[in-house]
Amino acid sequence: MRNGRKIKLTRANKIILITALGDYYYQQRAMNTGWRETGYLILKVDSLSASKKAAFTSEEVCLARNAVNQLRNKKIKQGQYTDATDDMLLKLI
Numbered sequence: 001m002r003n004g005r006k007i008k009l010t011r012a013n014k015i016i017l018i019t020a021l022g023d024y025y026y027q028q029r030a031m032n033t034g035w036r037e038t039g040y041l042i043l044k045v046d047s048l049s050a051s052k053k054a055a056f057t058s059e060e061v062c063l064a065r066n067a068v069n070q071l072r073n074k075k076i077k078q079g080q081y082t083d084a085t086d087d088m089l090l091k092l093i
Contacts, residue, residue, distance in 0.1 A: 004055050007091055011050040016071070016088045017064060018045055023074075024067035038063060065092040 009017065021042045028035040041060050048054045056064070072085045 004057055005061055006053040006055050007061075008053045009045070009048060009050060009091075012084060013088045013091060014045060014048065014050050016085055017068065018042060020067040020071035020085075020088075021045065021064065023071060024063075038067070061092055065089065068092060 021038055025035055025038040025042060028038055037059070041063055044054075044060075045064075068085060068089045072082050072089060075082045075085060
């Protein structure tokens, strides 16, 4: 694992991350770029039990950060509350 990092995901953060990655996955799939890596990360996050630390590669953290940031920006444009999304983004930084 290159520059691996352990991140503890709560149940709420896990849901936010899967939602963000799902949106990102379909966007990448439409453009036919990088969707396999996102799909594998979705499966990895979904298989994790909540409240346990999981190891992620730096590439996975970067991918997750991009997806969560995109979800956050989408919510801001829609005028929605983003504190939970901000919390997830801080875990990834």
